[in-house]
Every structure is written in structure tokens, then in C-alpha cells.
Amino acid sequence: MRMVDLIEKKVSKEALTNEEIKFVVNNFVSGSVPDYQMSAFMMAVVFNGMTEQETADLTMAMMHSGDVIDLSDLRGIKVDKHSTGGVGDTTTLVVAPLVAACGGTVAKMSGRGLGHTGGTLDKLESIPGVNIEQPMEKFKEIVNNIGVAVIGQTGNLVPADKKMYALRDVTGTVSSIPLIASSIMSKKLAAGADAIVLDVKTGSGAFMQTVSDAQILAHLMVQIGALVGRHCVAVITDMNQPLGLAVGNALEVREAVELLSGKIAKGDPLYEVCMLLGVNMMLLSNLASTEEEARAKLENALNSGAGLKKLQQMITAQGGDASYICMDRIDELCSVKRHIDIMPKQAGYISSIHAERIGTAAQMLGAGRATKEDVIDPAVGLVMKKRLGDRVELTDALCTMYVNDEARLQEAIDMFYSAFTISEDKPEYRPMIYDIVRE
Numbered sequence: 528m529r530m531v532d533l534i535e536k537k538v539s540k541e542a543l544t545n546e547e548i549k550f551v552v553n554n555f556v557s558g559s560v561p562d563y564q565m566s567a568f569m570m571a572v573v574f575n576g577m578t579e580q581e582t583a584d585l586t587m588a589m590m591h592s593g594d595v596i597d598l599s600d601l602r603g604i605k606v607d608k609h610s611t612g613g614v615g616d617t618t619t620l621v622v623a624p625l626v627a628a629c630g631g632t633v634a635k636m637s638g639r640g641l642g643h644t645g646g647t648l649d650k651l652e653s654i655p656g657v658n659i660e661q662p663m664e665k666f667k668e669i670v671n672n673i674g675v676a677v678i679g680q681t682g683n684l685v686p687a688d689k690k691m692y693a694l695r696d697v698t699g700t701v702s703s704i705p706l707i708a709s710s711i712m713s714k715k716l717a718a719g720a721d722a723i724v725l726d727v728k729t730g731s732g733a734f735m736q737t738v739s740d741a742q743i744l745a746h747l748m749v750q751i752g753a754l755v756g757r758h759c760v761a762v763i764t765d766m767n768q769p770l771g772l773a774v775g776n777a778l779e780v781r782e783a784v785e786l787l788s789g790k791i792a793k794g795d796p797l798y799e800v801c802m803l804l805g806v807n808m809m810l811l812s813n814l815a816s817t818e819e820e821a822r823a824k825l826e827n828a829l830n831s832g833a834g835l836k837k838l839q840q841m842i843t844a845q846g847g848d849a850s851y852i853c854m855d856r857i858d859e860l861c862s863v864k865r866h867i868d869i870m871p872k873q874a875g876y877i878s879s880i881h882a883e884r885i886g887t888a889a890q891m892l893g894a895g896r897a898t899k900e901d902v903i904d905p906a907v908g909l910v911m912k913k914r915l916g917d918r919v920e921l922t923d924a925l926c927t928m929y930v931n932d933e934a935r936l937q938e939a940i941d942m943f944y945s946a947f948t949i950s951e952d953k954p955e956y957r958p959m960i961y962d963i964v965r966e
């Protein structure tokens with residue numbers, strides 16, 4: 528087989544066989560297919576797409592390029608969740624303990640934030656002592672004891688994705704649905720869960736800018752899961768503004784603690800998306816037979832304080848100081864030199880918010896990384912005071928910024944303002960949840 532023939536086959540809009548796809552992936556990972564051929568191949572995929580079968584074959588070839596984690600010695604159905612990336616998206620810290628408090632088994636590997644999106648690992652590390660690098664045996668022991676652990680990737684998971692993603696990033700080949708689906712699913716499948724709930728974001732802060740693209744991606748990922756015997760559900764949720772009000776690491780942990788302490792009302796977007804993900808994790812785990820039953824169990828775990836207690840247990844098991852994980856002390860983790868209220872430049876209705884720019888403003892304050900080497904400040908970021916559709920007067924703050932280092936403060940403020948459109952007319956209502964895609 529020659530790589531050039533396979534590139535030409537994709538250029539001619541033909542489907543590759545499983546053998547051919549394995550050849551591409553394995554030889555790219557080993558180094559015998561050079562970057563320029565892989566770039567050409569992926570660009571042909573951007574233009575000509577892949578069939579469902581090709582995408583599934585690509586996913587499996589990528590998954591088997593490195594370690595595949597075996598969680599079969601853990602009790603129960605292992606359930607995972609994954610979000611395609613958002614701003615102010617603190618769902619894992621709420622849903623993972625809630626589902627565990629209801630008897631679920633949540634063995635989760637998370638990532639770090641890059642660019643405008645936050646990462647669960649960085650949020651966890653804003654809690655003193657938390658160790659996200661647990662050896663596999665210890666990780667399994669924690670999950671077996673308390674039902675939940677959240678750690679960073681261990682071992683050599685999906686090296687094909689690392690290499691392909693780095694190349695996609697610099698060759699304009701990120702935005703291909705088959706390449707995104709195989710990138711996400713190869714990592715999720717390699718991480719070993721039996722069942723996966725996928726939260727596909729759509730809107731100004733997301734990879735998928737339209738609901739119909741999000742639906743195509745969601746269906747494809749659910750199909751790939753089914754083809755390899757893993758049960759997946761994908762929900763499509765709005766990312767036309769930050770999901771929660773907090774954008775920043777300790778600030779998002781605080782919002783999760785508020786939610787788990789009953790301080791955030793039903794109907795709030797973060798609350799509702801957490802419930803949606805939790806309900807589907809419960810159903811896939813056979814812990815409830817209807818949505819109503821699943822939701823009632825989750826709300827019971829929330830209202831009784833069992834979910835908060837589970838988060839505290841997880842923090843303790845991972846070496847952290849759980850005494851901060853309560854309403855009395857969580858503010859201590861968010862202590863900064865200055866709070867700055869950002870006032871609107873005009874009165875009116877907030878008719879659009881560019882979520883990515885809000886995330887970038889928080890990053891400029893030190894909450895996120897522009898490059899992998901950047902060090903983040905856990906306490907800084909911003910807390911939104913207004914949501915899409917709200918009326919604002921000149922005296923109403925749009926957000927409060929939490930500031931330590933002022934080096935890029937003005938840049939952050941300018942970026943923040945550039946995220947808003949304020950108009951005379953009240954904008955149309957936008958749903959929070961667009962669709963649920965099942966097998």
C-alpha cells in the first residue's frame with residue numbers, strides 16, 4: 528500500500544477500507560507517513576468527508592494506537608461524560624458526585640483548559656492539595672470505595688490523536704465533523720467507560736456553530752459508540768453565553784459548591800444542564816428506568832447534601848483539603864487583590880454574547896492558558912451579572928472581574944466589551960437544550 532494512492536482515493540471521493548485506514552493511522556504514528564502526506568489526506572477528508580463506517584474504523588485505529596484502559600474490574604456500569612468544550616461549564620464537578628451519590632460508578636479522565644475553554648483538572652487543582660495524577664491502581668481503588676474519581680490522562684492514551692490534532696491545528700483541518708468525532712470518541716473509548724453521555728455544545732463559544740452541525744456530530748458519535756458496543760447518548764446544549772455565571776477556576780468550583788448546597792434554583796441553565804447530563808448517566812447506568820425517576824433521585828441527592836458530601840469525599844481521597852468545599856469557606860479560594868465591576872456602555876437588552884470572547888477575557892486575567900506552558904492563577908476570572916435577554920441600565924454591572932495581575936487588565940476589559948451586543952429590542956428566547964440523540 529502507498530500513502531499517495533490512499534490520498535488520491537479520498538480525493539476521488541471513494542471510501543477507504545478498514546485496512547487502508549489502519550495503514551494511514553499506524554504509519555503516521557510510527558513516522559513513516561510524513562506530516563505533509565497526512566495533512567493532504569486530512570484536507571481531502573475536510574472536503575470529501577467520510578462514511579460512518581470509515582469514521583468508526585478511523586476511531587478504532589486511533590484508539591488502538593496507544594494504551595486502552597480496562598476498567599472491567601470495577602463494580603457496576605462505568606459511566607463517563609464528555610463536553611465538547613465550553614465557557615463557564617462546571618458540570619463535571621456537579622454531576623460526577625451527584626451520580627456517584629445515587630450509586631453510580633464514575634471513573635473519569637478529564638483534560639486541562641486551553642485557549643478560551645476551561646478544564647476540569649485546572650478547576651480541581653484550585654483546591655489546595657488535590658492530586659489529579661493518580662496511579663491507575665489508586666484511581667480504581669478510589670472509584671471502588673466512593674464511586675467517583677476525576678484524574679488526568681494516565682499512560683499513553685491515543686498518541687494518534689495527539690499527533691493528528693497538532694497537525695490539524697496548523698493546517699486548517701480542525702473543522703471536519705468525521706475528524707472531530709474520531710478525535711473525541713477515540714479518547715473516550717480508550718478511557719474505558721461502558722457508557723458515555725456526550726454534551727455537544729453549539730453556538731458562539733463552540734466548535735459547532737449551528738444546531739444542525741451539532742446534530743450531525745452527535746449522531747455520528749452515538750453511532751460509533753454503538754458499533755463498538757458502548758452505549759452513548761448525546762445532548763445538544765447552548766453555548767451562546769457562558770453556561771454558569773462564573774468563568775475562572777476557583778470561581779467555577781465555588782459555583783459547583785453553591786449548586787450542590789442548594790443555592791442555585793431549578794431553571795438556572797447550569798442546574799438544568801447538570802440535571803440533563805445526570806439523568807442520562809443514571810439511565811445508561813440502569814440506576815433509574817425513567818427520566819422522572821432519575822431526576823427525582825438526583826434532586827434528592829442534591830437536597831439531602833449527599834452530592835456535596837460525595838464531592839468532599841472525592842477531594843479528600845485525591846489528597847485535597849475538603850474543608851474548603853462548603854459555603855462557609857469556599858470564598859477563601861476566590862480571594863484576589865481587586866474586584867472590578869464592568870458597567871455597560873449603553874442601556875438596553877443584551878441581544879448577543881460571544882461566549883468565546885468571555886472565555887478569552889478570563890484567560891487574559893490569568894484564568895486560562897494561551898500556550899500549554901502558561902501558569903494559571905486559580906482565583907482570578909469573572910462572574911457574570913447578566914444573561915442573554917436581560918435588560919441592563921448604565922448602573923447595572925455586566926460582570927465582576929476578579930483581578931490579581933493587571934498587566935492585561937485593559938485588554939481583558941476590551942475583549943469582554945467586544946463580546947456584547949446591546950439593543951433596543953428584547954431578543955427572541957433561545958432554548959438551553961436543543962436535542963437529545965440516542966442510539
Ligand code: URA
Nearest residue numbers: 611706707710711734
Ligand atoms: N475536541 C477534541 O477532542 N477533538 C476535536 O477534534 C475537537 C474537539
Ligand code: CA
Nearest residue numbers: 962963964965
Ligand atoms: Ca432527536
